[in-house]
Amino acid sequence: MSDEIREAAALLGPAQVRELAERLGVSPTKKLGQNFVIDPNTVRKIVRLAGVQRDDRVVEVGPGLGSLTLGLTEAGAAVTAVEIDHRLAAELPATVRAMQPDVFADAEHPRLGVVRSDALEVSAADFVTGGDPALLVANLPYNVSVPILMHLLELLPSLRGGLVMVQSEVGHRIAAQPGSKEYGSPSAKAAWYGPWRIAGTVSRKIFWPVPGVDSVLVGYERRAEAIGSEDERRLTFDLVNAAFAQRRKMLRQALQPVLGGFDRTVAIVTAAGAHPEARAEQLSIDEFLAIARASVQYPE
Structure with a gap:
């Protein structure tokens, strides 16, 4: 130098x-x-x-x-x-x-x-x-x-x-x-x-x-406390990816690759407090997390 x-x-x-x-x-x-x-x-x-x-x-x-x-x-x-x-x-x-x-x-x-x-x-x-x-x-x-x-x-x-x-x-x-x-x-x-x-x-x-x-x-x-576990983060991010990959579609359609068939997807989204006809851009990360948690309660 x-x-x-x-x-x-x-x-x-x-x-x-x-x-x-x-x-x-x-x-x-x-x-x-x-x-x-x-x-x-x-x-x-x-x-x-x-x-x-x-x-x-x-x-x-x-x-x-x-x-x-x-x-x-x-x-x-x-x-x-x-x-x-x-x-x-x-x-x-x-x-x-x-x-x-x-x-x-x-x-x-x-x-x-x-x-x-x-x-x-x-x-x-x-x-x-x-x-x-x-x-x-x-x-x-x-x-x-x-x-x-x-x-x-x-x-x-x-x-x-x-x-x-x-x-x-x-x-x-x-x-x-x-x-x-x-x-x-x-x-x-x-x-x-x-x-x-x-x-x-x-x-x-x-x-x-x-x-x-x-x-x-x-x-x-950074948040003082994590909003979810590592397993929940991975599932939540899978839902985010699926939802925004088809962002023009409603959740009841866009989330099926992760959650399963139509009826199961609608039931899980509804149980999480979200609207099956909502679209990806309307949901916060907390709402995606709620869907991830609700999915655990529904058998495949």
């Missing part, structure tokens, strides 16, 4: 991002959903809105060249960063060490760990070093943001909340409420873990390269 970067502020700016990318031979790819953040003010805004506190253990996905990582470590957090690109994963510790050497002051317990992996394939074992993660803070790859988010929410029950940057359309879909036009399967499933909100917007100009879509910050706080 050049002396310019070493002597820069604790966060990466446009010049440092481009220099790092050029030296590593990295060209941001649409396939990996790579758009690097180049604005330190936006990075600090994300860290602040995420509620990151000193000594928090944070999971970051797709750290890229390290813009957000440095914002998290600057706030005193310990970060486990998941990166699929081997060049970026290998370089990230060197970048952080050059700009914030205190992150590695405790050689046995540095405040940065890198997991070289596809985020959709990480396991809980990848996050055990140093304690359970408390927050998810990430600029998620836009092309797989929802699958990654759902995977990590299920995988890491220790998370107390999170804040992710995603494509605007996706963020509004995640935070949507029943009855709205954006409400869908991601909305219902995300609500299992806690209430979601649009926490802010970000300009396209803070990215390199500049994306062709707008972005938002979407955040959540």
